[in-house]
């Protein structure tokens with residue numbers, strides 16, 4: 120597999136960083152005759168400065184990377200916040216859509232994370248319950264981003 124789970128010391132977090140860039144994944148997919156999946160849902164809001172278009176390209180690259188077995192599906196891991204495993208739905212979460220550096224979150228924690236500025240009390244309750252202090256999700260900004 121091309122993915123590696125490793126501890127990123129400066130970021131103080133675990134990330135799943137692929138050995139491929141977005142462009143390399145897209146080029147490989149083209150070579151193999153695979154088309155990127157279509158985004159069929161409502162437009163995504165800008166998150167951490169990444170636009171809908173950038174977020175969709177990142178999502179497409181992850182989708183294709185899983186199809187080409189360059190990275191394990193998120194269901195191979197546990198939620199990094201609440202440690203849930205399948206049959207709970209697990210998803211990749213990006214804080215940085217330029218690099219295929221991902222976190223694994225269950226659907227519930229993922230939703231609370233993206234909506235943390237709207238429902239800060241729900242998010243704080245979750246973080247207080249699971250974080251011991253230096254987890255990446257415990258130090259996310261509460262403002263200055265959109266979902």
Ligand SMILES: [Zn+2]
Nearest residue numbers: 198201225228
């Ligand atoms: Zn979770």
